[in-house]
Structure formats: C-alpha cells, structure tokens
Amino acid sequence: MTIHGKSQVTTWTGEAEPHRRSFAEIGNRATRLAGALREQLGVQQSEAVATLMWNNAEHVEAYFAIPSMGAVLHTLNLRLPPEQLVFIVNHAADRVVLVNGTLLPLLAPLLPHLPTVEHVVVSGIGDRSALDGLNVQVHEYEELLAGSSDSFDWPELDERQAAAMCYTSGTTGDPKGVVFSHRSVYLHSMQVNMAESMGLTDRDTTLVVVPQFHVNAWGLPHATFMTGINMLMPDRFLQPAPLAEMIEREKPTHAAAVPTIWQGLLAEVTANPRDLTSMKQVTIGGSACPPALMEAYDKLGVRVCHAWGMTETSPLGTMAHPPAGLSAEEEWPYRITQGRFPAGVEARLVGPNGDLLPWDGESAGELEVRGNWIASSYYGGAAGEPFRPEDKFSADGWLKTGDVGVISADGFLTLTDRAKDVIKSGGEWISSVDLENALMAHPEVAEAAVVAVPDDKWGERPLATVVLKEGATVNYTGLRDFLARTVAKWQLPERWTFIEAVPKTSVGKFDKKVIRKQYADGALDVTKLD
Numbered sequence: 001m002t003i004h005g006k007s008q009v010t011t012w013t014g015e016a017e018p019h020r021r022s023f024a025e026i027g028n029r030a031t032r033l034a035g036a037l038r039e040q041l042g043v044q045q046s047e048a049v050a051t052l053m054w055n056n057a058e059h060v061e062a063y064f065a066i067p068s069m070g071a072v073l074h075t076l077n078l079r080l081p082p083e084q085l086v087f088i089v090n091h092a093a094d095r096v097v098l099v100n101g102t103l104l105p106l107l108a109p110l111l112p113h114l115p116t117v118e119h120v121v122v123s124g125i126g127d128r129s130a131l132d133g134l135n136v137q138v139h140e141y142e143e144l145l146a147g148s149s150d151s152f153d154w155p156e157l158d159e160r161q162a163a164a165m166c167y168t169s170g171t172t173g174d175p176k177g178v179v180f181s182h183r184s185v186y187l188h189s190m191q192v193n194m195a196e197s198m199g200l201t202d203r204d205t206t207l208v209v210v211p212q213f214h215v216n217a218w219g220l221p222h223a224t225f226m227t228g229i230n231m232l233m234p235d236r237f238l239q240p241a242p243l244a245e246m247i248e249r250e251k252p253t254h255a256a257a258v259p260t261i262w263q264g265l266l267a268e269v270t271a272n273p274r275d276l277t278s279m280k281q282v283t284i285g286g287s288a289c290p291p292a293l294m295e296a297y298d299k300l301g302v303r304v305c306h307a308w309g310m311t312e313t314s315p316l317g318t319m320a321h322p323p324a325g326l327s328a329e330e331e332w333p334y335r336i337t338q339g340r341f342p343a344g345v346e347a348r349l350v351g352p353n354g355d356l357l358p359w360d361g362e363s364a365g366e367l368e369v370r371g372n373w374i375a376s377s378y379y380g381g382a383a384g385e386p387f388r389p390e391d392k393f394s395a396d397g398w399l400k401t402g403d404v405g406v407i408s409a410d411g412f413l414t415l416t417d418r419a420k421d422v423i424k425s426g427g428e429w430i431s432s433v434d435l436e437n438a439l440m441a442h443p444e445v446a447e448a449a450v451v452a453v454p455d456d457k458w459g460e461r462p463l464a465t466v467v468l469k470e471g472a473t474v475n476y477t478g479l480r481d482f483l484a485r486t487v488a489k490w491q492l493p494e495r496w497t498f499i500e501a502v503p504k505t506s507v508g509k510f511d512k513k514v515i516r517k518q519y520a521d522g523a524l525d526v527t528k529l530d
C-alpha cells in the first residue's frame, strides 16, 4: 500500500464516472476500519467477521483490515438460498456483518434467524429502513471510519493463524467451511503472480468479475496488492451489457470469471460489437471452458487461459499455458486442457480400486492433490474441531477432489467429469463434459448441459438439455447428426429437450442436480429418438 500506493481500485457505479480509490487510500481506510472494529465493535483475535458484499473498494478494505488485525474474513455468498446463508452464519457464529446497502433486502429478513449477529455495518447506497426494528446495532461504514484513528497497533501474527474463510456451495449436505491461513494466502498469491499463472504487474488492470465471495475472487485481491496490479471492480453490474461497457471504457488487460459470464458477454458483443482487445489474457475456470468459447474469444483478439481449482485449493490448481516453442495449431490441444500443475501443487490419480495410475494421458482416475495452499480439513464451526470426511481427505493428507480425468506425461490435466456427473452406461463411462463441449460447438447452440438419467437397459444414459440461440432452426435429429461427427455412436444421447436456460449454481456453474430432479419429477418435455 506504500510501495504501490498509486495503483487503483476502480469500482463501477453505473453512473457517468466510476469510483476510483488508490491503494494508499485503501490502506489508510483499512487501518481505520480495523481500529473501528476493535475499539467500537469489540472484535477479538480469531473472531470471524462476515462480509455480504459485491466486488468493490470497501470489500477490498475489509480483505486487509480483518485478517491483518488477527480476525478472520468470512465472505458470504450472496447467491446462496436463505437457509444455507442462515446455516453458515450460525455455524461460524458471526457477530459482525459488513454489508453493502444494496444487499439489505437480502440480509434483513435473515437477521431474526441469526442470533449471534449483534452489529451490522452498512456501506454505500441503499435504503436502510429494512433494518428498522431489528435486534441489531446498525452502523454506517463511513461514520465508523471517520471516527477512527489512522494508525493501528497491528499485532504480530502466527503465519499459520486463520486469515479468511469461505464455505463451499454445498451441492450435497450442509455447506463446509474452508479456512485459509496467512501462510497459505501469501504462498497462493505468489503463485498467482508467477508468469506461469496469471503473471500480472502494476502495468496491468484486472477486471475481477469472479466474486470476492467465490474463493477470495481466486486470490486476485491479495495478488494485486502484492505487485500493484490495478483492479476494476464491477460491484453489482455483472450483466453482459455493463461488463462490455466497462471493458471498452476502462481497458483492463486481464479478467477472471466462470464460463457462463463469458458466454453472456460473447452473445452481447455479437449483437452489439464492443472492443475487448485491451484484454491480453483472460482466465476462465470454475467449470470446464468449452473449446468453442475459447475459439470465439480468440477470434475477438482475446486469449483465454483455462484454469482449474476448487474452494479447497484456494483455488489455484492448474493453468493451461502451453509449453514454449509451439505453433498456434500445436498449442491448441494444450490450451483446452485444464492445465499444468505449478510446483506448489502435488498431484496424483487414483483408480477405482485405489491403485495409483500413470501419467500417460490415457489412464483415467480421481484426481487427488496436496500442498501449501490446499486444505487438509474442514472448519468445525465456532464451537467444534476441524473434521476430515473420508470421502474428501485421505489419511496421508491428500484432498480427494471428486474430479475424474487424465494427466499427460508433462503434467497437463484433462478432466473428463465430476465423479458424480459421469454417465455410467452399460459398464462404460460417458463424459457429460465431452458431450456438452461437442454440442456447444454447434453454431445454433447457446448452452447445453448433459446429465445421466436412469435407463432400463443400460443402467444410465445421457439426457441432452439444450438452449438454442435466437432464430435457430436445428432439431434434435440435426443435433444428434452433428454430434455423430465427433462422438462415438454408443455415446450419442437418445433423450433430448430444449430448455430456456441451464439452471446455475450460486457461482454460475451448471446445476446438474436441478436438471436431474426436473427429469425425475417429469418436469421436462423430453423427446426420445430411435
């Protein structure tokens, strides 16, 4: 904040001018925030302090104030269903919640169910009346900062102390808390800044679309402050049109987001052309990036780098930079993999019988990883001990990722599926991701999700749910014929349905359990081809 004091966090406001704040100002305000939290709200060391916020400068201030004072930054995913948010806040026993005013309609109805919450600190615009009559002390963020000193007696912290905490989206069972230590955040940030990962400097501006509540925005807020990378924060303006506008106007050199965001942006700039070419590199991860999407961005002059990770891996696990010295054509097979492991991530593949598989690009097994920024247990809650469910952690410290794939001899990972999404058809496995990627390469397909459905003869067969682009004329047989060009005949889906949109999880990934349930409930209009 001193060395890179002039770098900036720019927050989109939806008005003529965005809001700009220098790293030096952020540092000063984070100091005041830490003072206010300790002196006025009584926040203690190791206490979890929650944020329910968009990506903006105030959220960045919380990112530095809370861990540096020895407390634990607990980012809340504002897209989770209310009952999961209630579970998470109660599990962590959050006493203080920092919230953007625009999110009060979301927080206020939950507060009667959150007995541990005593203080709500509100920043930015938004009607405060939603909090009237509720049993909490309400503070204005700016007033707290104004009444606080600009020096703070920062404690000497143990590097293994908790700095931040994030709950997984909990597709099965209750959400699970993952705790990040100061040490792991620091080491992870160094890796993010390596040239073989995102490799940005103070000459760059990164558009941080991935939410700060989604695994610490993939580590970007920490990595940026390490090397002075400017940040462009979209706040609540995450729709394709404002994103396209902010890219054209602010000219970020990098951006990070899940494929869904990039699909939406692509549709937007196809209809209303915008110049995106300031972005030298964009990082796409969080779910498999369809090769067709990468190709489309290549054509727009924007190079995509595919990345894999999970909440439990901080999240950086792999990034798909091809080896040096290859032509564009030779690079392509590397670029569409999930990528290569950095030195800090140890990896192995485990076969169905528990045997270790070779890195030969062919043997498929479950990926297990371990390393300095990889979790080895889940948070046990304010009152509990950390716990290690056997299906996630092996006795010798490996994280079982639940992802199935192959690794090439030179360490490139290709995921074929989530273990639970693989289609087990007559003793053979069909990759739902391969079918989706093949379908999304069709020029009239906007999105496609494939799930396993029960089948009397084969055990399971694929069901293709497809979202067509506007004006498309292709039918099910046409799509199946298109697939048959690249997919083995026995893998071709018989069951097809056109849908309005693929259901998404709270962080924008395909929510296949919703599709499976819709199918089981008979809620989908499915056609079965011969």
Ligand code: AMP
Residues within 6 Å of the ligand: 168, 169, 215, 284, 285, 286, 287, 288, 289, 306, 307, 308, 309, 310, 311, 312, 315, 338, 401, 402, 403, 415, 418, 507
């Ligand atoms: P989360 O912890 O919610 O971010 O989810 C992590 C999971 O997302 C991983 O275990 C993968 O199943 C999936 N995932 C993340 N990145 C990718 C990717 N590039 N390709 C395929 N799946 C991915």
